Amino acid sequence: MKLEDEKGFDITIIGGHDKDGNPEDLNLTIYSGEVVSIVGPTGSGKSQLLGDIEWMAQKDTPTGRKILINGQVPDVEKRFDIDSKLVAQLSQNMNFVMDVTVKEFVEIHASSRKIEDSEEVIEAIITQANQLAGEEFLEDTPITSLSGGQSRALMIADTAYLSKSPIVLIDEIENAGIDRKSALDLLVKREKIILMATHDPILALMGDKRLVIKNGGINKIIESTAAERKNLVLLEKLDKKLLMMRNKLRNGEIIDCIGWE
Numbered sequence: 611m612k613l614e615d616e617k618g619f620d621i622t623i624i625g626g627h628d629k630d631g632n633p634e635d636l637n638l639t640i641y642s643g644e645v646v647s648i649v650g651p652t653g654s655g656k657s658q659l660l661g662d663i664e665w666m667a668q669k670d671t672p673t674g675r676k677i678l679i680n681g682q683v684p685d686v687e688k689r690f691d692i693d694s695k696l697v698a699q700l701s702q703n704m705n706f707v708m709d710v711t712v713k714e715f716v717e718i719h720a721s722s723r724k725i726e727d728s729e730e731v732i733e734a735i736i737t738q739a740n741q742l743a744g745e746e747f748l749e750d751t752p753i754t755s756l757s758g759g760q761s762r763a764l765m766i767a768d769t770a771y772l773s774k775s776p777i778v779l780i781d782e783i784e785n786a787g788i789d790r791k792s793a794l795d796l797l798v799k800r801e802k803i804i805l806m807a808t809h810d811p812i813l814a815l816m817g818d819k820r821l822v823i824k825n826g827g828i829n830k831i832i833e834s835t836a837a838e839r840k841n842l843v844l845l846e847k848l849d850k851k852l853l854m855m856r857n858k859l860r861n862g863e864i865i866d867c868i869g870w871e
């Protein structure tokens with residue numbers, strides 16, 4: 611079964627309970643192409659929610675939640691089979707241990723995915739990753755010498771182009787030092803369901819929906835409004851300005867004029 615060709619792929623989260631055992635009144639379905647952000651204080655249970663989805667929880671995790679795929683309990687094979695993995699995960703902690711170049715790494719992945727015209731795809735992945743990272747690396751750079759930001763940029767571009775998984779879970783990529791908006795746009799273009807836990811206002815507001823986690827339970831579901839989207843544009847302008855200043859500082863320049871006009 612080719613999951614990426616399926617139309618109308620969806621996942622449903624059926625509520626369990628919060629940390630005190632209070633029931634979580636929830637039956638939420640998320641569809642292909644939707645971006646859902648997950649917000650809440652430290653330790654509230656954002657990563658646990660991503661974990662429940664990764665493991666396709668069936669009331670067998672600390673939250674008692676149940677996850678359905680296309681309205682049904684996923685079969686056991688799908689839950690644990692690496693080849694038909696429904697979920698791809700991007701997190702802050704990514705390290706390469708293989709002794710290969712960037713191009714060889716992507717080639718190995720593309721060939722394991724039996725991708726046709728792989729030269730074109732490989733080139734696109736490396737170009738996109740460079741745009742996300744902002745600091746150039748070459749196709750013959752050894753992957754072990756990539757910086758943290760470059761590694762994550764490569765994994766995001768690789769996931770967008772090569773991963774068959776229809777669900778992408780993102781755990782706090784805000785500190786990755788990459789262009790987070792373009793990273794998200796790239797993944798959204800590939801018609802995946804994206805769930806991301808974040809403390810970053812820009813990423814949080816980019817979701818079509820926002821799940822607010824409190825004491826281990828989903829406390830609120832907020833649909834993004836027109837006013838919020840307007841504020842997002844403003845925040846993005848501020849963010850660009852900050853990025854520009856960060857680059858100036860990195861290059862040893864003096865910040866003598868902020869120039870908001």
Ligand SMILES: Nc1ncnc2c1ncn2[C@@H]1O[C@H](COP(=O)(O)OP(=O)(O)OP(=O)(O)O)[C@@H](O)[C@H]1O
Nearest residue numbers: 627628629651652653654655656657658672673826
């Ligand atoms: N409903 C629940 N019932 C019991 N334990 C829970 C529940 N939800 C979360 N937990 C537990 O609470 C702890 C903190 O949760 P988690 O790591 O998901 O928080 P977080 O919001 O991702 O925090 P941070 O922002 O610091 O990354 C974990 O051990 C998790 O298993």
